[in-house]
Amino acid sequence: MKSVLRRGAVAFAVLAIGYYVWHGLTYVSSDPYTPDEIGWVGPQMSLPIIAIVLVSIIFPLTGDGIMQAFTGHNSSEFRGAPVGLGTVKSFAQTGLTINDQPQVRIEFSVEGADGKTFDAHAKLIVPLTELALLHPGVVLPVRYLPDKPGKVEVDLSDDNTAAQEAMNEAMIRKGFTTRAKLDIAARGITARAVVRSLDVPGEIHDGHTRVDLGLVVTRPDGSTFAATVDKFLSPGNIGQVQVGRIIQVHYLPDNEREIVIALPVNA
Numbered sequence: 001m002k003s004v005l006r007r008g009a010v011a012f013a014v015l016a017i018g019y020y021v022w023h024g025l026t027y028v029s030s031d032p033y034t035p036d037e038i039g040w041v042g043p044q045m046s047l048p049i050i051a052i053v054l055v056s057i058i059f060p061l062t063g064d065g066i067m068q069a070f071t072g073h074n075s076s077e078f079r080g081a082p083v084g085l086g087t088v089k090s091f092a093q094t095g096l097t098i099n100d101q102p103q104v105r106i107e108f109s110v111e112g113a114d115g116k117t118f119d120a121h122a123k124l125i126v127p128l129t130e131l132a133l134l135h136p137g138v139v140l141p142v143r144y145l146p147d148k149p150g151k152v153e154v155d156l157s158d159d160n161t162a163a164q165e166a167m168n169e170a171m172i173r174k175g176f177t178t179r180a181k182l183d184i185a186a187r188g189i190t191a192r193a194v195v196r197s198l199d200v201p202g203e204i205h206d207g208h209t210r211v212d213l214g215l216v217v218t219r220p221d222g223s224t225f226a227a228t229v230d231k232f233l234s235p236g237n238i239g240q241v242q243v244g245r246i247i248q249v250h251y252l253p254d255n256e257r258e259i260v261i262a263l264p265v266n267a
Helices: 004-026 038-040 043-061 067-069 160-173 179-187 235-241
Strands: 081-099 101-111 117-125 139-145 148-154 189-199 206-220 226-231 246-250 254-262
Touching: 004 043, 081 117, 081 148, 081 160, 101 139, 101 148, 117 139, 117 226, 139 160, 160 179, 179 246, 179 254, 206 235, 206 246, 226 235, 226 254
Parallel strands: 117 148
Antiparallel strands: 081 101, 081 139, 101 117, 139 148, 189 206, 189 246, 206 226, 246 254
């Protein structure tokens, strides 16, 4: 869509200006008292003016992040692209606003579906009410082109399954979870648990700290049972598992010893 609009605007501009120049150069007045130069003046002047205005509107509106703001979807180039995990490194406003909502350029460290990481950037219109939620360390699903890794688009497809799969595969590669635990999270009973104890052995892996949790899990029938869980957590998630906090967990009814806790990616 972006390329079609821009090519159409440029083609119209070339034809409009070309016709104007041709008309001015070839015009011969039939009135001996009217100079031939009058061929440059007249209704034909509107064509290059319209062309210039059209180009000046189309190109900014089809810039990175602008079309997505209007359509609510990724551009056609990225719509079917693989989903990766983009960790925000930094961001800055570009100076462009749409309906008083600023456009920001976000610098990402992206982990692709194959586990490889690369630096990339994206431009996005961000509502003022959500701007404060954007900060270094936030993880967002992004779509990327493997042959053009320097530029990405924040995933706007609302395909939570694809984003979750990308997160799951990344966690498995880093050793933070296993497929068995993911199966428990997918098929197990969802329950609430109270953190009864918290121990930090001091082990660190890929910027994540290991914590050993003592939990009291409440079954759907209201009865409870005790369980222990060890997990590597990001610094932002440590505050979510302090003693006394209520967290969401999953377990299989025939194996209450294996508990999987569910915490938000961006705490």
